[in-house]
Amino acid sequence: MRDGRIPAATVARLPVYLQVLLEAAEAGVEVLASEDLARAAGYNAAKVRKDLSYLGTHGTRGVGYDVDALARELSRALGLLEDRPVVLVGVGNLGRALASYDGFRRRGFHLAALLDAAPSVIDQDVAGYRVRAVEELESVVVEHDISLAVLAIPAAQAQPMVDRLVAAGVRAILSFVPTHLAVPDDVTLRRVDLATELQILSFYEQVVVDAPTTTTTT
Amino acid sequence: MRDGRIPAATVARLPVYLQVLLEAAEAGVEVLASEDLARAAGYNAAKVRKDLSYLGTHGTRGVGYDVDALARELSRALGLLEDRPVVLVGVGNLGRALASYDGFRRRGFHLAALLDAAPSVIDQDVAGYRVRAVEELESVVVEHDISLAVLAIPAAQAQPMVDRLVAAGVRAILSFVPTHLAVPDDVTLRRVDLATELQILSFYEQVVVDAPTTTTTT
DNA sequence: CGTTGTGAAGGAGTTCACAGCA
DNA sequence: TGCTGTGAACTCCTTCACAACG
Numbered sequence: 461m462r463d464g465r466i467p468a469a470t471v472a473r474l475p476v477y478l479q480v481l482l483e484a485a486e487a488g489v490e491v492l493a494s495e496d497l498a499r500a501a502g503y504n505a506a507k508v509r510k511d512l513s514y515l516g517t518h519g520t521r522g523v524g525y526d527v528d529a530l531a532r533e534l535s536r537a538l539g540l541l542e543d544r545p546v547v548l549v550g551v552g553n554l555g556r557a558l559a560s561y562d563g564f565r566r567r568g569f570h571l572a573a574l575l576d577a578a579p580s581v582i583d584q585d586v587a588g589y590r591v592r593a594v595e596e597l598e599s600v601v602v603e604h605d606i607s608l609a610v611l612a613i614p615a616a617q618a619q620p621m622v623d624r625l626v627a628a629g630v631r632a633i634l635s636f637v638p639t640h641l642a643v644p645d646d647v648t649l650r651r652v653d654l655a656t657e658l659q660i661l662s663f664y665e666q667v668v669v670d671a672p673t674t675t676t677t678t
Numbered sequence: 679m680r681d682g683r684i685p686a687a688t689v690a691r692l693p694v695y696l697q698v699l700l701e702a703a704e705a706g707v708e709v710l711a712s713e714d715l716a717r718a719a720g721y722n723a724a725k726v727r728k729d730l731s732y733l734g735t736h737g738t739r740g741v742g743y744d745v746d747a748l749a750r751e752l753s754r755a756l757g758l759l760e761d762r763p764v765v766l767v768g769v770g771n772l773g774r775a776l777a778s779y780d781g782f783r784r785r786g787f788h789l790a791a792l793l794d795a796a797p798s799v800i801d802q803d804v805a806g807y808r809v810r811a812v813e814e815l816e817s818v819v820v821e822h823d824i825s826l827a828v829l830a831i832p833a834a835q836a837q838p839m840v841d842r843l844v845a846a847g848v849r850a851i852l853s854f855v856p857t858h859l860a861v862p863d864d865v866t867l868r869r870v871d872l873a874t875e876l877q878i879l880s881f882y883e884q885v886v887v888d889a890p891t892t893t894t895t896t
Numbered sequence: 897c898g899t900t901g902t903g904a905a906g907g908a909g910t911t912c913a914c915a916g917c918a
Numbered sequence: 919t920g921c922t923g924t925g926a927a928c929t930c931c932t933t934c935a936c937a938a939c940g
């Protein structure tokens with residue numbers, strides 16, 4: 461256990477550990493050794509122990525980690541002790557799917573609002589939510605004290621929308637837009653590009669063998 | 679330019695470069711310096727040059743990189759010279775969105791088949807495709823010579839399905855399943871977990887400042 | 897005794913800085 | 919002159935290996 465900053469690579473794995481722990485708890489398991497955790501997460505034991513050591517977590521030597529305690533610890537570290545409100549901007553195909561995706565709900569988030577610019581979809585019902593006009597963005601963010609946004613709009617409109625989200629007070633953005641988007645240093649942006657992922661796979665498929673069986677990183 | 683293996687981190691950036699180049703070509707730009715490419719991609723010039731050097735690509739000193747030539751070079755490296763067939767397994771909310779997502783089509787892939795296990799969706803029309811029974815998996819893979827699969831099914835059924843895909847001859851899998859899935863060494867699996875991405879953002883949002891403005895890696 | 901927590905070694909990826917060339 | 923291509927330095931991450939300890 462150290463106290464400086466937690467390495468980015470470690471942060472990216474914490475949700476995976478949490479997931480494994482919640483499944484173990486579900487199954488009635490009370491203690492897991494780093495070895496077990498590693499197997500279930502797809503890493504190795506040394507990495508698991510080092511990662512957890514950054515949290516200052518203490519397992520029990522000769523025994524392992526208490527499943528419930530560690531899950532709580534991870535939830536706390538990730539800021540998931542209570543449900544976080546998220547605003548979803550863009551209700552096209554992908555946006556609709558994201559709105560219907562219950563993984564968000566089940567893993568600590570809820571959609572506080574769905575926004576779109578197209579008059580044709582405004583006021584429409586999507587996955588049980590009423591789509592609101594992007595004009596309401598600023599008021600929605602303030603009203604629900606939102607700091608997380610999911611962006612699923614066309615590339616052409618994306619940068620201005622990012623600027624607007626940032627100005628409104630959003631601190632972190634999950635972008636599905638296939639373009640580089642600039643944000644200030646104090647705002648975090650993660651980009652998920654589905655076509656890019658397939659293209660990476662395409663590379664390894666033809667090169668045959670040897671791809672690092674991956675996950676998202678950094 | 680070297681000739682060994684291309685670093686995983688570099689491979690993950692190649693699609694981004696390609697995207698930038700195609701947009702530049704679209705805009706009529708014929709030459710880009712590493713500096714320009716870097717700005718558009720969100721990296722820095724040294725990284726761009728080193729990445730490209732692994733391809734054995736030669737830019738022109740004092741000038742930059744020929745946009746068309748480099749785009750072709752990258753397409754070749756990524757195995758995108760011709761459209762690649764992909765099989766999509768799982769036509770739930772996410773699967774439907776993926777089927778409707780035109781980014782795949784526009785960036786070198788086409789869905790050769792949509793499969794699902796639920797009798798209620800079989801033969802249904804989704805995004806213009808007729809959903810087929812998973813039973814047809816093996817024949818579809820052989821018939822279309824498919825090596826890429828996209829997996830969007832519940833975690834519980836995922837590992838057996840992965841084994842089946844691999845046995846059928848699939849060499850690379852893009853998984854949206856929020857669980858670790860095992861594949862043999864000669865098969866590549868990339869995992870995209872949307873809730874995980876949000877949880878990572880949640881961490882940085884609360885920690886305030888300092889997150890490495892990211893993209894998918896490895 | 898078994899498993900954690902961690903220094904230290906090793907490996908991967910990034911950035912620097914400059915020589916080399918169009 | 920201007921920008922590429924790249925060795926070398928550096929930083930970040932992973933893995934090893936073992937002492938510490940319940």
